[in-house]
Structure formats: C-alpha cells, structure tokens
Amino acid sequence: MNLNVNKNTIVPVFYQIQEQIRKKIEREKLKPGTQLPTERELEAQLGVSRVTIRKAIRGLITEGYCTKRAGKGIFIADKKIKTDVHSLEGTTSLFAGLGKELETRLISRKVINPDARMIKYLQLSAVEPEEVLVLKRLRLVDDEPYILETTYLPLCIFPGMPNGDFNGSLYQMMDEQYGIKPHHASGIFNVMMSTEEDSKLLNVQLNTALLVKEVTVYTATNLPIEINKSVFRSDKFKFIVNSALKE
Amino acid sequence: MNLNVNKNTIVPVFYQIQEQIRKKIEREKLKPGTQLPTERELEAQLGVSRVTIRKAIRGLITEGYCTKRAGKGIFIADKKIKTDVHSLEGTTSLFAGLGKELETRLISRKVINPDARMIKYLQLSAVEPEEVLVLKRLRLVDDEPYILETTYLPLCIFPGMPNGDFNGSLYQMMDEQYGIKPHHASGIFNVMMSTEEDSKLLNVQLNTALLVKEVTVYTATNLPIEINKSVFRSDKFKFIVNSALKE
DNA sequence: TTATCGAAGTGGGTTAACCCACTATCCCAT
DNA sequence: ATGGGATAGTGGGTTAACCCACTTCGATAA
Structure with missing residues (x-):
C-alpha cells in the first residue's frame, strides 16, 4: 500500500492515514473494487493500533470512498x-x-x-x-x-x-x-x-x-x-x- | 441523565446510548444549549468504557444533534x-x-x-x-x-x-x-x-x-x-x- | 489592583488485548 | 457427487490505561 506515518507531529495518525488513502483514490491509484489490506495487515505495516486504522477508514466510509463488510474486507467504492x-x-x-x-x-x-x-x-x-x-x-x-x-x-x-x-x-x-x-x-x-x-x-x-x-x-x-x-x-x-x- | 444500558443483547452498547440521547433531544427533554455530563461521568454512570461513550456521541455530532469542545464539554446543538x-x-x-x-x-x-x-x-x-x-x-x-x-x-x-x-x-x-x-x-x-x-x-x-x-x-x-x-x-x-x- | 502562572478538568488520540458475528473454504461423512 | 460442519480469517465491539491539548479559574506575585 505504500503508506507511511509520522508520529512526531501534532497531526493525528488516523488523519494522516485517511488523507493518504483518500488521495490515492482521488488520483485513481486505487481503483473501484480494489480490496485494501486487512485491518490487521495495515496495523502491522504501519506500526499503529487497529483502533487507529479503523478510525481512519471510518472517515473514508462516511464520505463514500470505501465500503466494508465483516468477513470480507475493505473495498474502494464505485464512483457515485x-x-x-x-x-x-x-x-x-x-x-x-x-x-x-x-x-x-x-x-x-x-x-x-x-x-x-x-x-x-x-x-x-x-x-x-x-x-x-x-x-x-x-x-x-x-x-x-x-x-x-x-x-x-x-x-x-x-x-x-x-x-x-x-x-x-x-x-x-x-x-x-x-x-x-x-x-x-x-x-x-x-x-x-x-x-x-x-x-x-x-x-x-x-x-x-x-x-x-x-x-x-x-x-x-x-x-x-x-x-x-x-x-x-x-x-x-x-x-x-x-x-x-x-x- | 437517566440512561441505561443492557449488555446482554446483540445491540451494541454505543448504539443504545446514542439512541436514548437522540430521543431525549427529539422529544425536547434535552434542550439546545444544555451541557451533557462529561465523558468520564457518563463512563462511571453507565458502567461502560470512555471509548464507547465517545463512539455514541460521535454519531450524534455527525447528525448535528450535539457539539463538543475540548476543555469545555458536550452540548445540545441549536435547531438547524x-x-x-x-x-x-x-x-x-x-x-x-x-x-x-x-x-x-x-x-x-x-x-x-x-x-x-x-x-x-x-x-x-x-x-x-x-x-x-x-x-x-x-x-x-x-x-x-x-x-x-x-x-x-x-x-x-x-x-x-x-x-x-x-x-x-x-x-x-x-x-x-x-x-x-x-x-x-x-x-x-x-x-x-x-x-x-x-x-x-x-x-x-x-x-x-x-x-x-x-x-x-x-x-x-x-x-x-x-x-x-x-x-x-x-x-x-x-x-x-x-x-x-x-x- | 492587576497580570501571570499553574493546577484541575475537559475532550482528543492512541494502545494492546480480548471476545464476537459474519464469510468463505475445505474436508469429511453421507 | 453432495450436503454439512469445523475452521480460519475478516471486520465489529469493548475495555482499561495512558498521555496530550485546550479551557477555566483561582492562587500568587508584581
């Protein structure tokens, strides 16, 4: 996924992650239907807790960029x-x-x-x-x-x-x-x-x-x-x- | 605040709390400008963790029922x-x-x-x-x-x-x-x-x-x-x- | 009297750990 | 060949604990 996180800043970690993913979607580096890594994978890759990952994804879901489904995973949403x-x-x-x-x-x-x-x-x-x-x-x-x-x-x-x-x-x-x-x-x-x-x-x-x-x-x-x-x-x-x- | 929580159900606790507060606002038992108890007070009163309280309030904020301010507290929003x-x-x-x-x-x-x-x-x-x-x-x-x-x-x-x-x-x-x-x-x-x-x-x-x-x-x-x-x-x-x- | 500082209290963020519900799969018994 | 059940993996929910930033207000010092 090529995301990175800087913990030595005032900007919340969940927000950094959210913005990076959002930009990838807007620039079409992540296309509709693509599955994101699982929450536990992102947790390990980024060295942050799962709660933080989920907070980042939740914002993207509210804006309609992503969808989630228990048992399946996180996906990039189709165009509105x-x-x-x-x-x-x-x-x-x-x-x-x-x-x-x-x-x-x-x-x-x-x-x-x-x-x-x-x-x-x-x-x-x-x-x-x-x-x-x-x-x-x-x-x-x-x-x-x-x-x-x-x-x-x-x-x-x-x-x-x-x-x-x-x-x-x-x-x-x-x-x-x-x-x-x-x-x-x-x-x-x-x-x-x-x-x-x-x-x-x-x-x-x-x-x-x-x-x-x-x-x-x-x-x-x-x-x-x-x-x-x-x-x-x-x-x-x-x-x-x-x-x-x-x- | 007169809220209560049932942990022996599938309905998430945060959702129970959110709905009870929402109804109080809609029925005007909680009026605009009123300050809610602090997160730590609600935590103690309801016997749930602070994270759960905050999740409940977050939904109310998204819908525009409440506003929060660090250092001040949680308030019922004015009519839209x-x-x-x-x-x-x-x-x-x-x-x-x-x-x-x-x-x-x-x-x-x-x-x-x-x-x-x-x-x-x-x-x-x-x-x-x-x-x-x-x-x-x-x-x-x-x-x-x-x-x-x-x-x-x-x-x-x-x-x-x-x-x-x-x-x-x-x-x-x-x-x-x-x-x-x-x-x-x-x-x-x-x-x-x-x-x-x-x-x-x-x-x-x-x-x-x-x-x-x-x-x-x-x-x-x-x-x-x-x-x-x-x-x-x-x-x-x-x-x-x-x-x-x-x- | 007034300005300043600091303590106390608020929400904001994060972590690690745990259990649960839903989905898919694979294997086994039929 | 097929139906059913165990299992592993996904997200969903919750907890207790910790530190931080912002606000308020009172105590203190000038």
Whole structure:
C-alpha cells in the first residue's frame, strides 16, 4: 500500500492515514473494487493500533470512498451516481437513463392512522383523519441496495391502492389508475446515521452516514398526494443542484 | 441523565446510548444549549468504557444533534437553520430574513492560474487562460462560524476586483460595479469530512461531517461568472428542496 | 489592583488485548 | 457427487490505561 506515518507531529495518525488513502483514490491509484489490506495487515505495516486504522477508514466510509463488510474486507467504492436533487420521478427513470436496471423490492405495506405530522403535510381532516397507506420499498441495482424509500399515501385519494403491485413505478400507477400526476414537491434534505433497520436493508454498517430527502409531493392544483422519504447510500450518490435565482 | 444500558443483547452498547440521547433531544427533554455530563461521568454512570461513550456521541455530532469542545464539554446543538438548496444569493439575505446578523470575514484572497477544472467550468481560454481571483470567506453569526465559502472569479470578467472590499454581499458588488447579475446555477451537493483547515476555521472537531455545495453561477445569458464552493456546518443547517417535476 | 502562572478538568488520540458475528473454504461423512 | 460442519480469517465491539491539548479559574506575585 505504500503508506507511511509520522508520529512526531501534532497531526493525528488516523488523519494522516485517511488523507493518504483518500488521495490515492482521488488520483485513481486505487481503483473501484480494489480490496485494501486487512485491518490487521495495515496495523502491522504501519506500526499503529487497529483502533487507529479503523478510525481512519471510518472517515473514508462516511464520505463514500470505501465500503466494508465483516468477513470480507475493505473495498474502494464505485464512483457515485449523480442524481438531481429536484427530479423526483427520477428514481425509476434515472436508472433507466444510466443503463442500469433498477429492481424495486417491497419491504412492507401497511395502513395506519396518520400522526399529527402527516395530517399537517397531507392536509387531512384534523377531526377524523383518513387512513394512510405506508409503503417501504428498497431500490436495488445488481442486487445491491441503493435507496430505501418510504411512501405515505392518503387512502382518500387512492382508494383500493393497498391491493396494488408495488414493484414498478408508483407514479406510473398513480397516473394510469387514478389519473393523478405529481407536479411539484417541497421538503428537506439532510444527513442521518443509519438505524438498525436501515443498515440491514441497505446493507451498510450500523451508524453509517446516509443522505435523506423528505418531501411532500403535490399535483398541479396543489393537492398533496404523497409524503416521500428517501434514504440514499452516501457511497452511491452525489446530488446535482440546479438553481434559478429568485428575483 | 437517566440512561441505561443492557449488555446482554446483540445491540451494541454505543448504539443504545446514542439512541436514548437522540430521543431525549427529539422529544425536547434535552434542550439546545444544555451541557451533557462529561465523558468520564457518563463512563462511571453507565458502567461502560470512555471509548464507547465517545463512539455514541460521535454519531450524534455527525447528525448535528450535539457539539463538543475540548476543555469545555458536550452540548445540545441549536435547531438547524432551514436553507433553500436553490437560492444562492441567499447567504447574505437568508440571515437577514431570519433576523440574524451575518458577519463576513475575509480569510484569504489570491490571484491564481486556473487548473483544468476551473477552465472547464468557467469556460476560460484553453490556450492562455485568464487569471482567477480566489476568495475564501467565513460567514459567522454571533461570532460562531456557519459557512466557509470559497469563490473563484475570472478576472477577465471582473477586472480590478482583487482590490475590493469583500466583507459585504459579493452579488451586490457585482451588480453595482460591473453590472453583472447572477441568474442561475448548477453543481453538486455532497457530504465531506472536515480537513484541518475547515476544522480550524469552522470551529469544529477534525473529521466532522460537513455539507458541501459546489456550483457554477451563470448570468441570464449563460455566461459563467463564478464557481462557488460553500461548506456548511451540519449542526447548523438543513436544506430545503423545492422541485418541479420535469415534463 | 492587576497580570501571570499553574493546577484541575475537559475532550482528543492512541494502545494492546480480548471476545464476537459474519464469510468463505475445505474436508469429511453421507 | 453432495450436503454439512469445523475452521480460519475478516471486520465489529469493548475495555482499561495512558498521555496530550485546550479551557477555566483561582492562587500568587508584581
């Protein structure tokens, strides 16, 4: 690996290692898919403790440069997919555009009574709120999970929806079966650490940094039709921003 | 603090602690500004090692729930500012709208020869590229750093710019002195770990997760006038997304 | 009174050692 | 030939101990 460490400096050892590996990846001296030496090998080669090695790698994982898998090893991550932070219907069509085949796997479907937050964003009746269909779907490419998407759909707008087949494009289904077209959306974008469930489904280590986009989707007439929470693996995505400055 | 830990489970101890504190913050049982017990106190109270405590807190810091300061302690972070991922000119006006006084501190100004990336994005001459003014500016509120902004301005468009005063709104200056108005922008949005310089300037620990927006700004006639790289403290900001779906 | 220094307390970094869960492989019994 | 189980190797988690840098604040000295 050709790394070296200077202990007679204020710069933390874990940081020195992290930066050297990062630079090798950026300069493409380490290519996607390459396996790094094992933690115990790096420990011996560099003469530092395993804890320090792991601290160095953890930062690289947060930024999406590396992935780890217990029992297997540490690997250089593939290049990130650029996705537009705006385009929502993109999820299905984005991957088609990239020539990648997107698989959608339904994790769970249930009908629930909405909480205060959903009532507010979906503009449901405060007195007798309609039920909401909650879909949790995993988006995968080549059997590797990319996005965990949770969708909240008011049943008053989509009656009979709970019996649908959710392995295709949801927006196509809305259009074909209900004549409803999503038009615009607003919401927030943030960083979170993976929970146990996220980790299992997205096949990442517990407590990995993930990117979350949570938006309310409206029709052209400003009728809210969906709350969409998408959790993106940070080693798989970077986000494109296209802004028009306000007047 | 009223935390407890169960060691007879597969769920990692650090994660149990992290989740309990997170929930207390979300339920507002722990309010912004509150100081948490010291690492050594938590260690004693919970009967776990200090390393485990620190691992738990680190996740909360990445998500922006907590901040730490050597010599001082661990604190619950203030609520995040919601900022529109679109509006660029916002930086100065956003804070005005929030009733917060934004201070801009010039960190460095230099004139450089652009590299290949800048030539491409600023559409400079490939043969004899014009020089570029690089401004690094820190944006602060109440003496607390919020954003580290690096701006690349082609001197062919802004002659004489290097002698300006950069403690106000840059876009106002462009308009008043050069008659140039930013109109739209495009670029990427991502997560990164703080470098040594970032950490010092933004007053966060080395290797803290930060949010980066890097865009090229254009006039209404599609003339590129600026590359803007803004590094946001993840404990200070969440980002608003407003999308119009494409046809 | 004021400036300075140092002690105490905070988080930051590192180590060596240990046990566990997950993965792959290989060998053996069927 | 094949299924199953032991085994070795990977990362995941945790501990106790140590030293360091930064902050605070009080005691001391000018």
